[in-house]
Amino acid sequence: MVSRLKSLFEDPTKRPRLIVWIGVAVIGLAVLSAVGVIGTSTNWFCTEPCHVVHYDNTLAFNAGTHVKLSCVTCHEPVNGSPLTFILMKLEVAPDLIPTIAGTFHLPMNEGSYLALEMEDEYCTQCHNLDNRVVNPSKGIIIDHEAHTKKDVTCTSCHNRVAHPEESVTYVLEGDEKHENWLTMDACFRCHGLEADAAAPGACEACHPASFDLVPASHDAENWYNDFGDSGGHAAAYTEEASRVVQAVAWADGLEEVEHRAAPEMPYEQEINTCYTCHSKAFCTDCHGVEMPHPAEFVTDHGEAGLSNPDACATCHARSEAEAASGEFCNACHHPQGAPDRPWLTQHDDIVRTTGASPCFDCHNPTYCSACHVGGPEAAERYLKENAGD
Ligand code: HEC
Ligand code: HEC
Ligand code: HEC
Ligand code: HEC
Ligand code: HEC
Ligand code: HEC
Ligand code: HEC
Ligand code: HEC
Ligand code: HEC
Ligand code: HEC
Ligand code: HEC
Structure with a gap:
């Protein structure tokens, strides 16, 4: 065998045969590589052999509008040379080991880092938004050009365009659905109502103008009521705030990825929904004080209350009259009193029915005598002298 090969190279009369064999070998290799590259670029290859890994992603892909496209349109370089393709196949080759061993990590593409990194050229291969009329859903305004100008990529918003997940039930254990960035919360990763936001948050x-801006949650009977139960919005906020705390912890645990357009861009889940429609001032202007009250407030609320009674009346007054008179302290301190009359003009009625002893839970007896020594006249005089205190 060795000697026959040797003679093939050394014997000049056998040169033509040598050339033929080399030719066959080169063509064979070329065909093999082509079959390899093309074969590994088919949707079949991306899904079936690697079925175990990409099963769910393909289920989602099949539910989308781009289902007729080849996977490589978006997942291999646009207009790449054959060499780029070969290098790319080699780069992902090590993934075979965890695929066969079943030790791959799920969920795939956690945090949608692929969408954060994908260049526009994948989409603009086909889409030219200068020529296409965009028909957004009813009530939504979108300005594509404004975003392109600011280097906001297509998949910063259309991250699930090729793999929509709403109607898909995932089957692989450990797999999870991704965020969808066509939601209002996701717009508010950049847009915002506070002065430092990168883009405008005003509803318009x-x-x-015709769009109904109040969400269904606000129809709840106890969402907000003047002088009634307003616990609905308070509970919704408390739940939302604790959900956000969990989301921030989740995002902190993700591997660092390059956020194009906005380096500090948070994830959709990290956005507090209340603050997409409401500035923080909207809440504090109505509350007037820090909510929930700080712990020390139990003992030092008297001063804050007397200096800004309106702020407390929003929540603590029992009637409009009580709010207007600034007598909201009575709601807690003299709950027996009628809420539509000043306490001073009815405390005597209460003392007549209950006696004065319950009063001394809070008041020192000398408190009464400041007004009552000398009878009602002294009391009137005291009031005049202390008017404005
Ligand atoms: C029209 C473009 C497009 C086509 C075609 C496409 N994908 Fe994707 N694919 C994307 C985008 C964009 C993402 C990033 C999604 C994200 O980060 O939220 C993605 C993400 C993925 C992921 C990561 C997991 C996930 O669901 O986010 C896998 C796996 C995947 N694609 C596989 C495929 C397979 C297999 C095919 C063919 C059957 C395919 N893709 C076809 C655009 C496409
Ligand atoms: C190979 C061509 C091709 C590529 C690449 C492609 N699309 Fe499409 N896309 C289409 C066609 C064709 C339609 C259907 C006709 C239409 O709506 O314009 C479509 C529809 C859409 C729609 C409307 C329907 C829907 O599902 O919402 C959006 C949005 C969209 N594409 C965005 C993208 C984005 C973003 C990318 C890049 C990740 C992309 N496309 C890549 C061809 C392509
Ligand atoms: C800032 C977010 C954002 C960016 C960036 C963005 N889009 Fe859109 N796009 C939207 C929204 C929102 C709609 C309306 C979707 C709806 O109402 O269902 C839309 C609609 C579309 C539609 C029309 C869908 C239809 O049914 O008429 C196409 C096509 C489209 N976008 C493609 C693109 C392409 C291509 C790019 C990148 C060049 C891009 N978009 C960048 C948010 C964005
Ligand atoms: C990655 C950041 C980013 C995301 C996400 C984003 N936007 Fe924007 N948006 C911008 C920037 C930046 C501008 C330009 C602001 C400027 O010109 O001052 C803008 C401008 C706009 C404008 C024009 C507003 C005006 O009055 O000039 C509209 C409309 C808009 N965005 C809609 C959307 C919608 C809808 C979404 C969600 C589907 C969205 N944007 C998500 C960054 C973003
Ligand atoms: C940057 C763009 C953007 C701005 C600014 C914006 N929205 Fe939206 N809004 C959207 C998008 C996109 C949707 C549809 C997707 C969804 O339902 O999350 C939406 C949906 C809604 C809905 C219907 C869904 C629901 O939760 O009931 C309401 C109500 C709404 N917006 C109210 C407002 C109000 C109030 C403001 C002003 C304080 C505002 N929006 C500002 C983009 C925006
Ligand atoms: C129109 C006035 C008003 C506005 C605006 C308002 N609140 Fe309130 N808030 C109240 C009232 C009244 C209560 C007392 C609720 C009760 O117990 O009945 C309250 C209570 C709360 C509490 C409960 C405090 C506790 O410890 O029990 C929270 C939290 C809260 N609001 C959050 C918010 C947030 C966040 C916003 C803005 C998105 C907001 N509120 C806007 C009037 C308002
Ligand atoms: C999709 C937009 C949107 C979201 C999200 C939203 N709100 Fe509102 N909210 C509104 C609009 C619009 C109004 C009416 C504002 C006005 O009249 O000025 C309103 C009014 C209110 C009021 C005053 C009620 C009244 O009758 O005047 C409170 C309190 C409130 N929201 C609390 C919250 C809290 C807490 C959250 C989060 C759990 C929240 N909102 C989320 C849009 C929203
Ligand atoms: C936004 C609504 C709101 C405003 C404004 C408000 N409070 Fe309260 N306050 C509450 C709620 C709700 C509770 C009950 C808290 C609880 O049970 O956890 C409360 C409880 C209290 C308590 C009882 C504390 C305890 O531990 O029993 C005092 C005292 C009090 N408030 C005083 C004030 C004073 C004084 C002001 C004005 C400076 C004020 N509050 C403004 C909602 C409010
Ligand atoms: C929401 C109910 C509530 C309201 C409204 C309220 N208080 Fe109180 N206040 C209390 C309670 C409960 C205590 C008893 C606290 C303790 O000692 O645990 C208290 C105690 C006090 C004390 C004694 C503090 C101490 O050192 O023990 C003073 C003084 C006082 N309140 C003044 C006021 C004044 C003035 C107002 C109106 C501006 C007011 N409070 C409104 C519930 C209220
Ligand atoms: C829970 C504690 C508490 C109890 C019980 C209580 N008070 Fe008071 N009372 C207060 C506080 C706090 C103030 C406000 C102190 C201030 O203005 O500096 C006040 C104020 C008053 C005032 C002055 C009102 C004004 O407009 O200046 C009168 C009068 C009064 N109380 C009478 C009574 C009588 C009578 C009783 C028994 C029926 C009673 N109080 C029971 C806590 C209490
Ligand atoms: C801020 C001054 C003031 C304080 C403090 C005060 N009172 Fe009075 N009191 C009055 C005035 C003024 C009247 C007359 C009210 C009226 O006629 O409407 C009155 C009337 C009364 C009457 C009816 C007396 C009669 O002759 O008809 C009784 C009983 C009474 N107070 C008990 C108390 C007790 C008990 C306390 C202490 C817990 C107290 N008062 C603290 C101002 C005060």
Whole structure:
């Protein structure tokens, strides 16, 4: 065998045969590589052999509008040379080991880092938004050009365009659905109502005048009531705030990824929904004080209350009259009193029915005598002298 090969190289009369064999070998290799590259670029290859890994992603892909496309349109370099493809296949080759061993990490593409990194050229291969009329859903305004100008990529918003997940039930254990960035919360990763936001948060930027701006949650009977139960919005906020705390912890645990357009961009889940429609001032202007009350407030609320009674009346007054008179302290301190009359003019009625002893839970007996020594006249005089205190 060795000697026959040797003669093939050394014997000049056998040169033509040598050339033929080399030719066959080169063509064979070329065909093999082509079959390899093309074969590993088919949707079949991306899904079936690697079925175990990409099963759920393909289920989602099949539910989308781009289902007729080849996976490589978006997942291999645009207009790449054959060499780029080969290098890319080699780069992902080590993934075979965890695929076969079943030790791969799920969920895939956690945090949607692929969408954060994907360049526009994948989409603009086909889409030219200068020529296409965009028909957004009813009530939504979108300005594509404004975003392109600021280097906001297509998949910063259309992250699930090729793999929509709403109607898909995932089957692989450990797999999870991704965030969808076509939601209002996701717009508010950049847009915002506070002065330091990168883009405008005013409703009219994205909604026409006819759009109903109040969400269904606010129809709840106890959402907000003047002088009644307003626990609905308070409970919704408390729940939302604790959900956000968990989301921030989740995002902190993700591997660092390059956020194009906005380096500090948070994830959709990290956005507190209340603050997409409401500035923080909207809440504090109504509350007037820090909510929930700080712990020390139990003992030092008297001063804060007397200096800004309106702020407390929003929540503590039992009637409009009580709010207007600034007598909201009575709601807690003299709950027996009628809420539509000043306490001073009815405390005597209460003393007549209950006696004075319950009063001394809080008042020192000398408190009464400041007004009562000398009878009602002294009391009137005291009031005049202390008017404005
Ligand atoms: C029209 C473009 C497009 C096509 C075609 C496409 N994908 Fe994707 N794919 C994307 C985008 C964009 C993402 C990033 C999604 C994200 O980060 O939220 C993605 C993400 C993925 C992921 C990561 C997991 C996930 O669901 O986010 C896998 C795996 C995947 N694609 C596989 C495939 C397979 C297999 C095919 C063919 C059957 C395919 N893709 C076809 C655009 C495409
Ligand atoms: C190979 C061509 C091709 C590529 C690449 C492609 N699309 Fe499409 N896309 C289409 C066609 C065709 C339609 C259907 C016709 C239409 O709506 O314009 C479509 C529809 C859409 C729609 C409307 C329907 C829907 O599902 O919401 C959006 C949005 C969209 N594409 C965004 C993208 C984005 C973002 C990318 C890049 C990740 C992308 N496309 C890549 C061809 C492509
Ligand atoms: C800032 C977010 C954002 C960016 C960036 C963005 N889009 Fe859109 N796009 C939207 C929204 C929102 C809609 C309306 C979707 C709806 O109402 O269902 C839309 C609609 C579309 C539609 C029309 C869908 C239809 O049914 O008429 C196409 C096509 C589209 N976008 C493609 C693209 C492409 C291509 C890019 C990148 C060049 C891009 N978009 C960048 C948010 C964005
Ligand atoms: C990655 C950041 C980012 C995301 C996400 C984003 N935007 Fe924007 N948006 C911008 C920037 C930046 C501008 C330009 C602001 C400027 O020109 O001052 C803008 C401007 C706009 C404008 C024009 C507003 C005006 O009055 O000039 C509209 C409309 C808009 N965005 C809608 C949306 C919608 C709808 C979404 C969610 C689907 C969205 N944006 C998500 C960054 C973003
Ligand atoms: C940057 C763009 C943008 C701005 C600014 C914006 N929205 Fe939206 N809004 C959206 C998008 C996109 C949707 C549809 C997707 C969804 O339902 O999350 C939406 C949906 C809604 C809905 C219907 C969904 C629901 O939760 O009931 C309401 C109500 C709404 N917006 C109110 C407002 C109000 C109030 C403001 C102003 C304080 C505002 N929006 C500002 C983009 C925006
Ligand atoms: C129109 C006035 C008003 C506005 C605006 C308002 N609140 Fe309130 N808030 C109240 C009242 C009244 C209560 C007392 C609720 C009760 O117990 O009945 C309250 C209570 C709360 C509490 C409960 C405090 C506790 O410890 O029990 C929280 C939290 C809260 N609000 C959050 C918010 C947030 C966040 C916003 C803005 C998105 C907001 N509120 C806007 C009037 C308002
Ligand atoms: C999709 C937009 C949107 C979201 C999200 C939203 N709100 Fe509102 N909210 C509104 C609008 C619009 C109004 C009416 C504002 C006005 O009249 O000025 C309102 C009014 C209110 C009021 C005053 C009620 C009244 O009758 O005047 C309170 C309190 C409130 N919201 C609390 C919250 C809290 C707490 C959250 C979060 C759990 C929240 N909102 C989330 C849009 C929203
Ligand atoms: C936004 C509504 C709101 C405003 C404004 C408000 N409070 Fe309260 N306050 C509450 C709620 C709700 C509770 C009950 C808290 C609880 O049970 O956890 C409360 C409890 C209290 C308590 C009882 C504390 C305890 O531990 O029993 C005092 C005292 C008090 N408030 C005083 C004030 C004073 C004084 C002001 C004005 C400076 C004020 N509050 C403004 C909602 C409010
Ligand atoms: C929400 C109910 C509530 C309201 C409204 C309220 N208080 Fe009180 N206040 C209490 C309670 C409960 C205590 C008893 C606290 C303790 O000692 O644990 C208290 C105690 C006090 C004390 C004694 C503090 C101490 O050192 O023990 C003073 C003084 C006082 N309140 C003044 C006021 C004044 C003035 C107002 C109106 C501006 C007011 N409070 C409104 C519930 C209220
Ligand atoms: C829970 C504690 C508490 C109890 C019980 C209580 N008070 Fe008071 N009372 C207060 C506080 C606090 C103030 C406000 C102190 C201030 O203005 O400096 C006040 C104020 C008053 C005032 C002055 C009102 C004004 O407009 O200046 C009168 C009068 C009064 N109380 C009478 C009574 C009588 C009578 C009783 C028994 C029926 C009673 N109080 C029971 C806590 C209490
Ligand atoms: C701020 C001054 C003031 C304080 C403090 C005060 N009172 Fe009075 N009191 C009055 C005035 C003024 C009247 C007359 C009210 C009226 O006629 O409406 C009155 C009337 C009364 C009457 C009816 C007396 C009669 O002759 O008809 C009784 C009983 C009474 N107070 C008990 C108390 C007790 C008990 C306390 C202490 C817990 C107290 N008062 C603290 C101002 C005060």
